[in-house]
Amino acid sequence: MNMVEVKINEDVKVGGRNPCFIIAEVGQNHQGDIEIAKKLIKAAKDAGANCVKFQKTCLNEKFTKKYLERPYDNPNSWGKTYGEHKRHLEFSESQYRELFKYAHEVGILCTASAMDMVSFDFLINIKAPFIKIGSGDSNNLLFLKYAASKKVPLIISTGMVDKSAVKTIYDIISATHKNFCLLHCISAYPVPYEDCNLTVIQDYMNTFDIPIGYSGQELGTAVALAAVALGAKVLEKHITLEKTMKGTDHVCSLTPTEFQQLVRDVRVIENALGTPIKKVVTSEIPCIDKLQKSLVMGCTKNKGEILYPGDVKIKVAEPKGLNALHFEEVIYKTLVYDKKEDEPLNQGDFC
Numbered sequence: 424m425n426m427v428e429v430k431i432n433e434d435v436k437v438g439g440r441n442p443c444f445i446i447a448e449v450g451q452n453h454q455g456d457i458e459i460a461k462k463l464i465k466a467a468k469d470a471g472a473n474c475v476k477f478q479k480t481c482l483n484e485k486f487t488k489k490y491l492e493r494p495y496d497n498p499n500s501w502g503k504t505y506g507e508h509k510r511h512l513e514f515s516e517s518q519y520r521e522l523f524k525y526a527h528e529v530g531i532l533c534t535a536s537a538m539d540m541v542s543f544d545f546l547i548n549i550k551a552p553f554i555k556i557g558s559g560d561s562n563n564l565l566f567l568k569y570a571a572s573k574k575v576p577l578i579i580s581t582g583m584v585d586k587s588a589v590k591t592i593y594d595i596i597s598a599t600h601k602n603f604c605l606l607h608c609i610s611a612y613p614v615p616y617e618d619c620n621l622t623v624i625q626d627y628m629n630t631f632d633i634p635i636g637y638s639g640q641e642l643g644t645a646v647a648l649a650a651v652a653l654g655a656k657v658l659e660k661h662i663t664l665e666k667t668m669k670g671t672d673h674v675c676s677l678t679p680t681e682f683q684q685l686v687r688d689v690r691v692i693e694n695a696l697g698t699p700i701k702k703v704v705t706s707e708i709p710c711i712d713k714l715q716k717s718l719v720m721g722c723t724k725n726k727g728e729i730l731y732p733g734d735v736k737i738k739v740a741e742p743k744g745l746n747a748l749h750f751e752e753v754i755y756k757t758l759v760y761d762k763k764e765d766e767p768l769n770q771g772d773f774c
């Protein structure tokens with residue numbers, strides 16, 4: 424496991440031995456409604472997430488005019504064209520300030536993905552603690568260089584590209600600073616389980632000397648939990664008030680209750696990962712006392728007689744004899760006391 428930490432602010436560090444940093448991705452699940460956005464901030468806080476995240480886009484920077492004008496005719500659309508749809512989902516600068524203020528009052532870190540350079544500057548301006556760069560920019564080398572030059576903490580997703588592009592992302596940012604994490608991500612809504620390729624997390628951990636995480640768009644929490652067990656130090660999952668709401672991402676999002684269960688289970692897993700040193704632990708002592716086998720006499724024998732293999736048995740006994748691991752050491756030794764069948768055999772009973 425690499426021990427490198429990323430410093431989000433004075434109080435929050437990601438990676439190393441720190442608990443997994445869990446991001447509740449609101450994205451555009453707020454339906455363009457600031458009250459829903461606030462409910463989601465509160466839900467993220469109540470669920471135990473470390474951070475709540477939005478998506479900030481300057482539409483003319485991210486999309487071509489023609490793309491914005493194309494019809495967006497589907498059940499998740501908030502307008503006739505893609506531009507109208509996206510405009511409906513975009514909060515203004517003052518709304519962002521209100522949301523950041525609300526998150527501060529609620530007591531949860533709040534940030535957004537910068538979907539373009541203008542939005543990146545905007546987020547720096549409103550003092551986002553770190554900036555997320557989503558998979559939509561994993562091939563945007565110009566943007567990545569720009570982001571690197573600003574030297575703010577970054578969390579970067581790597582959907583839609585292959586490993587060589589991920590190395591390029593790493594090279595671009597690390598040429599300027601190392602205060603960033605890479606997230607394994609597959610960009611499909613939802614991701615079929617067989618496409619999650621979670622073991623990429625381990626490959627990233629072996630390749631890059633920065634914290635590695637996972638941004639999951641698959642259904643449910645099982646894959647995300649496995650990501651943490653594999654070593655993810657950042658975990659991002661979408662959150663929604665209701666999966667049946669209109670919008671592309673709701674279906675692959677977690678409800679507040681599911682998000683709470685995810686956070687709870689992540690913490691259980693982290694606790695349970697423990698140490699790779701196999702040892703007897705204190706909580707096993709009652710079971711050792713009750714059920715661990717030890718050496719006892721297989722038959723009645725007298726002082727001076729030799730203990731042949733069939734004379735020593737391994738049984739659960741009370742009181743206990745020697746740990747059964749010592750079986751070989753006892754065989755062919757001579758008894759120094761008379762012993763009845765089933766009596767424990769202890770150090771000093773033979774020579």
Ligand SMILES: CC(=O)N[C@H](C=O)[C@@H](O)[C@H](O)[C@H](O)COP(=O)(O)O
Binds near residue numbers: 451557612672
């Ligand atoms: C790759 C990327 O940006 N993905 C984002 C993060 O996961 C998504 O939230 C998209 O913004 C969303 O799926 C777009 O949906 P529509 O096109 O219906 O507004």
Ligand SMILES: C=C(OP(=O)(O)O)C(=O)O
Binds near residue numbers: 478555606610659
């Ligand atoms: C697209 C985003 O993230 P990801 O690629 O991790 O889904 C995002 O944060 O806006």
